[in-house]
Amino acid sequence: AQKVTQAQTEISVVEKEDVTLDCVYETRDTTYYLFWYKQPPSGELVFLIRRNSFDEQNEISGRYSWNFQKSTSSFNFTITASQVVDSAVYFCALSRSYNNDMRFGAGTRLTVKP
Amino acid sequence: KAGVTQTPRYLIKTRGQQVTLSCSPISGHRSVSWYQQTPGQGLQFLFEYFSETQRNKGNFPGRFSGRQFSNSRSEMNVSTLELGDSALYLCASSLKGTGDSPLHFGNGTRLTVT
Numbered sequence: 001a002q003k004v005t006q007a008q009t010e011i012s013v014v015e016k017e018d019v020t021l022d023c024v025y026e027t028r029d030t031t032y033y034l035f036w037y038k039q040p041p042s043g044e045l046v047f048l049i050r051r052n053s054f055d056e057q058n059e060i061s062g063r064y065s066w067n068f069q070k071s072t073s074s075f076n077f078t079i080t081a082s083q084v085v086d087s088a089v090y091f092c093a094l095s096r097s098y099n100n101d102m103r104f105g106a107g108t109r110l111t112v113k114p
Numbered sequence: 115k116a117g118v119t120q121t122p123r124y125l126i127k128t129r130g131q132q133v134t135l136s137c138s139p140i141s142g143h144r145s146v147s148w149y150q151q152t153p154g155q156g157l158q159f160l161f162e163y164f165s166e167t168q169r170n171k172g173n174f175p176g177r178f179s180g181r182q183f184s185n186s187r188s189e190m191n192v193s194t195l196e197l198g199d200s201a202l203y204l205c206a207s208s209l210k211g212t213g214d215s216p217l218h219f220g221n222g223t224r225l226t227v228t
Contacts, residue, residue, distance in 0.1 A: 095213035
């Protein structure tokens, strides 16, 4: 079975703090894909990053970075020097290799206060 | 390039009625997926269409159905509405319809059943 767990329901930080959003997944597939999406108050889910199961390199994009560890089945997301505009619900998702049946975690609501 | 367009944005229906939601994918995208989002259940996969064929279906009753047209536009229908069907319905398209192809979401249709 495919499952994604985001244990943190809500996180509140003050602007400029660093914050890490946790994601743990379960799958029996050897090839799979992991994603992070951001859902601002407007409702539209915005794609942030994709990682395949064979690529454990960490990735950095501006203030965002992702740490993928197959040994712990985790794909964590860190925002450095958070800003108010980062306030949103963040979803981690898992997809099989051959279709678009993407399974999402419950989401983590991040609030960044000025 | 225009994004995924969903219409209408808001709907209010009465129990027992039926409703049809529409989704226009990004030009060139052949896969369209539908998700239901509720505060209690999160994002749940409804079904996915690729080249007018339903390829995958989530765990929803037969009251939920969909179709895809030759231009890749998709519709979702819910018959005999129940109060529990109140939710944000999100449509997403992807280029290849495979697991590595990110989903691009629309703004959603918020359905309220009274």
